[in-house]
Amino acid sequence: MPDVAADRRVRRTRAAIQRALLALMAEKGYEAVTATDIIERADIGRSTFYTHFTDKQHVLYDSLDDLGDFLRDQRRPGHDGVLGFGLALFEHVDEQRDLVRVLLGRRGGRVVQDRVAHLLAELVREDLAALDGPAPDVPLDLVVTGVVGTYLALLRTWADSGTTWTPAEMDDVARRLLGPGLAALFGPVTA
Amino acid sequence: MPDVAADRRVRRTRAAIQRALLALMAEKGYEAVTATDIIERADIGRSTFYTHFTDKQHVLYDSLDDLGDFLRDQRRPGHDGVLGFGLALFEHVDEQRDLVRVLLGRRGGRVVQDRVAHLLAELVREDLAALDGPAPDVPLDLVVTGVVGTYLALLRTWADSGTTWTPAEMDDVARRLLGPGLAALFGPVTA
DNA sequence: CCGTTCCTGAACAGATTGTTCAGGAAAGGT
DNA sequence: ACCTTTCCTGAACAATCTGTTCAGGAACGG
Structure with a gap:
């Protein structure tokens, strides 16, 4: 798995994946979203997705952590x-x-x-x-x-x-x- | 879809399916249970399952409806x-x-x-x-x-x-x- | 006993998952 | 500008699951 904070490509890829999931959830709901959906929406290679996240679920986890930090401040x-x-x-x-x-x-x-x-x-x-x-x-x-x-x-x-x-x-x-x-x-x- | 109450075979099949789902849920949790799992556990033909239920979800719905009836009576x-x-x-x-x-x-x-x-x-x-x-x-x-x-x-x-x-x-x-x-x-x- | 209804189980197309790998591309440091 | 490291690609793949079809056999109810 690539280093999280270092490379700009890594940041772009992860951001694209998370953005894709949230957008797809808004359209179809969490359950209906497949890993393939996310990959296509994020416009990345299939193997790229699996080098960053093991699961559709773990993409959500990361997004939630971000939201949690935000809520804690507010x-x-x-x-x-x-x-x-x-x-x-x-x-x-x-x-x-x-x-x-x-x-x-x-x-x-x-x-x-x-x-x-x-x-x-x-x-x-x-x-x-x-x-x-x-x-x-x-x-x-x-x-x-x-x-x-x-x-x-x-x-x-x-x-x-x-x-x-x-x-x-x-x-x-x-x-x-x-x-x-x-x-x-x-x-x-x-x- | 077969008549629900009439035939003894129908009652047996549906009961077996519901029993199988509940047993499997106790072992693996709802999400992890597949339709194939239920079919094998219930020991029925694949087509038989889909004659009675469209989904794993609908099997659950029926079971929960039973719970509702129970609570209403009690x-x-x-x-x-x-x-x-x-x-x-x-x-x-x-x-x-x-x-x-x-x-x-x-x-x-x-x-x-x-x-x-x-x-x-x-x-x-x-x-x-x-x-x-x-x-x-x-x-x-x-x-x-x-x-x-x-x-x-x-x-x-x-x-x-x-x-x-x-x-x-x-x-x-x-x-x-x-x-x-x-x-x-x-x-x-x-x- | 007999017509009706149900079950079977294999076969099938289609989706989805998660992995692999060699080659090209971009990044960051010097 | 250069060069080494790191990342991305995308096709190919096996494995699993889904939902449907269909002809033949079995059980049912009357």
């Missing part, structure tokens, strides 16, 4: 109590809608979802840990899992649908669905 | 009258843990998850529609999506983890997390 702290991260989350996704739709939507892959879930779980856990109410008598991890599940499901639906909803409306749904339950679990929380 | 009303399917769901998963882990776990594949989500969405929608409170001022579909997301996330975590929790405890988490919010959305629900 992360903003919540500002109004429980689930304060939510609005910022939906707003951010709103800006990156095209890419997010491809990655998280119905035609996206499973890998993406798991990684995003992990990322969200960190945000939620920080949020809940900041509450000064009494510790709940249910496992915190389960609560985090449930909350993340809700947000992820809403994100997916939002990214897929024609979406007339604004980030604020999406956040409102999540907040009103989960807020009362969380308040009951963690003690009275004033927004 | 449904029990919760304290609020809402989320009555939950306990039966967790109990069933508890019994079929190996299978469910394969279905929803990391090796499960995206198709399974979407199908199960669709299945649960119907149950939740029926549940919420049965409430006599005023219509909520947020889109019902979004609420359903959020609720299903929570249950699915809890299911996945539960199936994957070492499981010290009982079905009742899992159901309790979901109920306490979502119940208050749903009550607030759909009007006061008397216990």
Whole structure:
């Protein structure tokens, strides 16, 4: 496998492959894309593809790592109590809608979802840990899992649908669905 | 395509195919199973398989439909009258843990998850529609999506983890997390 | 017992995957 | 400008999987 950062040809080839995959995912969905598709779209030799990536999956992995770095930089702290991260989350996704739709939507892959879930779980856990109410008598991890599940499901639906909803409306749904339950679990929380 | 219910040969063939897929999924995961695998495991002719199912996917769909029917029958009303399917769901998963882990776990594949989500969405929608409170001022579909997301996330975590929790405890988490919010959305629900 | 329906299994075209290899092309350093 | 290293090419290849076809045999239900 060629050195990753050194040669300009390597950078061009890898970039072309990743660009090809994302474009094809937007057209056919992740599952339907074949390695041959990527090779043709990227306009490279067949052997070239396999010298850089073992799989269609590993192309996606690399792209996700890039996206992860980007998201980590853009992360903003919540500002109004429980689930304060939510609005910022939906707003951010709103800006990156095209890419997010491809990655998280119905035609996206499973890998993406798991990684995003992990990322969200960190945000939620920080949020809940900041509450000064009494510790709940249910496992915190389960609560985090449930909350993340809700947000992820809403994100997916939002990214897929024609979406007339604004980030604020999406956040409102999540907040009103989960807020009362969380308040009951963690003690009275004033927004 | 042969008549589904009439002939004994048809029932045997279809049952063998479904059994084969589930067994293979438990061994290799959904994605790794090929139609040829199923054919060999089920010990049937190649053409026979394609007479009954167009896809590996459709074999799975049929099996999941069976699960849906089961959950519908087992449904029990919760304290609020809402989320009555939950306990039966967790109990069933508890019994079929190996299978469910394969279905929803990391090796499960995206198709399974979407199908199960669709299945649960119907149950939740029926549940919420049965409430006599005023219509909520947020889109019902979004609420359903959020609720299903929570249950699915809890299911996945539960199936994957070492499981010290009982079905009742899992159901309790979901109920306490979502119940208050749903009550607030759909009007006061008397216990 | 008999007409209907189903199963068989081989054979087939087409796609896809992942590897190999020799020769040409581009890169980076001096 | 030169030269050595590294990369890209693209065709050829075996292997696997898919979905269809068809004629003959087997099981079914009545």
